[in-house]
Amino acid sequence: MPLTANNPKRETWIDVPENSDFPIQNIPFGVFLTRDDIITIGTRIGDTAIDLAALHQLGYFKGIDLTDDIFLQDSLNDFIADGRKTWRLVRNRISDIFLKGNHELQTNRAHCSKILFKLSEIEMQLPVDVGDYTDFYASKEHATNVGSLFRDPENALLPNWLRIPIGYHGRSSSIIPSGTPVRRPVGQMKPGEDGVPGFGPSKLLDFELEMAFITTAANDLGKRVDISEAEDYIFGLVQFNDWSARDIQAWEYVPLGPFLGKSFASTISPWIVTLDALEPFRTDGPTQDPEPLPYLEQHGKMNFDINLQVGIKPEDGEETVVANSNFKYMYWSMAQQLTHHTVNGCNVRSGDMMGSGTISGPTKDSYGSMLELTWRGQNPIKLSDGTERKFINDGDTVIMRAHCEKDGLRIGFGECDGKVLPAIL
């Protein structure tokens, strides 16, 4: 099916501010509360939110095989389960409805009043009910930095890292949409000289700059996904801040991996940008050496060129950008991650989320965590208000951004922010 919605020449009758993340070529999917306190599935063009349940009810999706209540839901799981063909039909249709020159909806004031909302009138929710959330560790630069910091700079990468897209299971319940405050976690830390573990608020609160993809149902338990089909099961991407408490993590993680050092909060951007919308931004990934085992062999442009940025805004100060990275640095592609995840027969469901792991680039200003940026606190970062940060302070808002840009077309992810509140003792 042609991705007509991707045509860069398309313009819309909706007002789109300059440099918006949401031109008519984006058409992301999300869930929001409307001004009437109704929960609905929607999309966004410019700064206008569009109620897809209302569009559907008013007949604008005629001819597409959709259940009556598919958009009148509190999550996208069922729509995502409908599969790629349906996503494309719907996205193309939305693009047609809002195309400059198509007056059908534009001139129908009654319909517009039911379908279109200002951003100030809605409240974004989590877009999916995440069944299982997996976090990978797929940036070679990040794994190398962490290995250098905590083990041996000469042998920073563990022997399995170049063979396996290393990943672990994360906590679904504490995934929150952008804007939700993050409470500084309390926990145990490494013992001091008296041998008794420390206990209290984390002193080393960090962000992790990540992207995450949302899947449709890919396989039955016991079957696996072939790498040539893996991308068919990726609905789209969100930006993702995998908040981490380094001191809690350091004391707990051997031998079973990170647990409470991560599970207190994971922030995602609320609009899922479809893999289709990102198609123009495909790019080569890093050379994989040694060659992956056959089940992970993938050819062509496996990666996506997505500019990533992190800023820190103190309670009463201006934002300072502290990192610029790119999703293209990922060593293991999303298709390789998904394929590996199912090689043992593990079933992937509609609404599952798979994080990339921290995305660090090759230069010191492209590292995706304070741990790396300040090299474990050795080189504090100066903010524009004159204060310094080794890690994240109470009152700081961590702001992440992600967007693609090519030949004048910009597709972005919107907000992925979280403000840190003081711990409750």
Next chain:
Amino acid sequence: MPLTANNPKRETWIDVPENSDFPIQNIPFGVFLTRDDIITIGTRIGDTAIDLAALHQLGYFKGIDLTDDIFLQDSLNDFIADGRKTWRLVRNRISDIFLKGNHELQTNRAHCSKILFKLSEIEMQLPVDVGDYTDFYASKEHATNVGSLFRDPENALLPNWLRIPIGYHGRSSSIIPSGTPVRRPVGQMKPGEDGVPGFGPSKLLDFELEMAFITTAANDLGKRVDISEAEDYIFGLVQFNDWSARDIQAWEYVPLGPFLGKSFASTISPWIVTLDALEPFRTDGPTQDPEPLPYLEQHGKMNFDINLQVGIKPEDGEETVVANSNFKYMYWSMAQQLTHHTVNGCNVRSGDMMGSGTISGPTKDSYGSMLELTWRGQNPIKLSDGTERKFINDGDTVIMRAHCEKDGLRIGFGECDGKVLPAIL
């Protein structure tokens, strides 16, 4: 509220076979498909399954505040969310309805035909939609055995183990009810001399003898649960086989923990036995030395005396019992696990599942995995058909059992079985 349903003198007008796991003092909760292919929530007395949706519809729960469709669901999540007071009212009422001498239902043939099923007429389903599944590592004997096998027998326990109920996030999607076959997983294994990882069916497929508890919603994100209240949020327990592929696990698990070595299947017994029904079987846990930090301090009888057993039944042979253990050996109690899980503000929802980790006892025949029982294959186990096992073969059914017994009262968990099918290459 008095636990009248626990009264050991109570007898029922339903036929209960000798040594049944399900006397009228049990009253577990589960989900099943009826002969009419309707999914419903039910309980079980002896070998009779009881349709709670039908009981409710026919007015037997009058006076208890329940929504009309609370039992006409494909999971217990909503009922569990109703909280402990409601669970107790319902369990006591069921006990009254089936009490010997109460003829109200017994003499109503039309009602009985709608409410009562033979086990052969129903098909057990997963009892809950597990939002998040966490697995702990709470048996000291197990952690010591694993530490001895893979690290240093002199320093078998890692420094954090005696301080923290170590746990990690598991995979929810591959939790299956007893009776579902288990496909031998395929995956990467440690490289041989050529440096290239092995790839193929796991050669070291193992069981892990565990129990797991199911929670109700315990806390909002950012808040934590006090240990004095933790048990209020435990609805009940199931038996749990945390299938493990030791060779896949060994190659992948550093540094982020077990992943594909576990996520291919996790078998649970389909009836949730309430914590209330286990009340008579409370017992002291092991002495905790060093003393836990204050937030984990718990007094009184923290553990439960539940006999555990594992058998292996070859494709065409008889079962051989290979292990006898007990849930009371757990070093960290369920209340301590739940409390620790929330100390960082991580929110626990209705239907979450928390596994104990492998439960090994002090003697060599009480170890809860083949890894320990055969000491990594060094001491194969002889089965009654003359064959030997280092790990689990294709065609083997692993059978787990769990029951409490005291003063003539027996409360058990029923079946927790899984047959291993050959890998698909």
